[in-house]
Amino acid sequence: MATLRVEHLNKTFPAIERGSDATTAIDDLSFEIGGHVFVSVVGPSGCGKSTLLNIVSGIETATHGSVSVSEDGSPARLGYVFQEPRLLPWRTVMQNMLYVLEGEDVPDRARDYLRMVGLDDAGGKFPAQLSGGMQQRVGIARAFAVEPDLLLMDEPFSHLDAITARSLREQLQGIWTEAKKTVLFVTHDIAEAVQLSNRVLILAPGGRLFADLPIELPYPRKASDTEVAMAQAELLRRFEEMQEETDAARATDVAS
Template sequence: MSAAGADTAPVLRVAIARKVYGAGGPEPVEAVRELSFQVTAGEIVCLIGPSGAGKTTTLRILLGLDRDFEGRIAPEPGGEGARLGMVFQEPRLLPWRSIEQNVRLALPRERRGRDLDDLFESLGLAPWRGRYPGALSLGMQRRVSLARALADEPRLLVLDEPFVSLDDAAAAGLRGLVTGAVERFGTSVLMVTHNVAEAIEIADRLLLLSARPARLIGEERLAVPRARRDRAFVEATRAALAARYPGVVAG
């Protein structure tokens, strides 16, 4: 079972009333409209929507990279209490720094000397701490990105298509590490993905977005424990979602 039931206090509240690109110009584009949701402690939530629906825009707002919108994010991005870790599609590692240095550089200066043995061990990176990113496969580099995001013990881990371009074995291994981090460190997860099967395998809750402008058109809670979600369950759930949300989930 997920750790979500242990503490239902929200770690993130999102209420984006409206986001428009080029407002006041000749061709304004409304990217997001009335998008509201929350993530509770120890929960894995997946945000699913068609290409161009506004998922990346929503992430930029959550990270504080785009403040030109109507609405509110709590806690304030970059403010006290935010404690957010981010894993991008690309590992974004410094090739001239060791694996351990890449992880420690993401920490506040006053915390860079902290003990990270447990973190490296839990992610299977202990033997690689002194190596450089070029010696690692893409899957292992993504593990380093995950370690970097977890190093400062965030309350919320945000994942942007973290398993894209990985083979099935590497993707399954990384999914296991993410769910393990939730159970081991009490971290909550918000994952953006277009891969519905992947979301069904990992999530406690699915949030389904409309085409642009993005708005929430459905919320699905997955009550079956992750350990019992076999291929048949995933396919049956995906088919049911495709029937309910034909514009969002492919049949």
């Protein structure tokens, strides 16, 4: 398990057209996570959640500040579950797994993780032969199979129907408890964040850290549990607070 350290992170996208302003996606963000934790980042759309994951994974670079992922000083292995499955359509499920894996026990590991998401028989199929939910499960199996020190998940259930998403959330808790990974999970769904994580970071528009809240409830959690519902209400209250503050700040801006 790795430690992710984000220090004074800033990401500004340059203006696309002349005359328009540069956009600040993340502004002076600092936090640290490590160990067997499930940390969710929630916030309204456009608050830099996905950008944060892209910087952590190295797909994008930071404008200022630093992001380091270390596993006892050595560089850490990352797993990434995207909003869409992002499988290679011309490779079978098994080949998709093998594409990202390295090492000797690779086919066994791929099979183990496919079994974990309930797709032991799907190895020889092409992605187009699977439903959307099954494809996303392959994406999850792939990310766990690299046995990452840090697992990044970017709204992995947002494109799925409510019933599939619900069952995958329950499965994910089981896999996470078993595999003991550090997870950084991005979502705009507060209920989902509360059900899955033991720590929630709320980002305000402009990519500022608004709150850092622990959720101390035992796993597995169901969306219908009373404690989960209460924690959800509490989080929602903080979210509304954040929105009121943002609106007030915007009003002052306009007035001045």
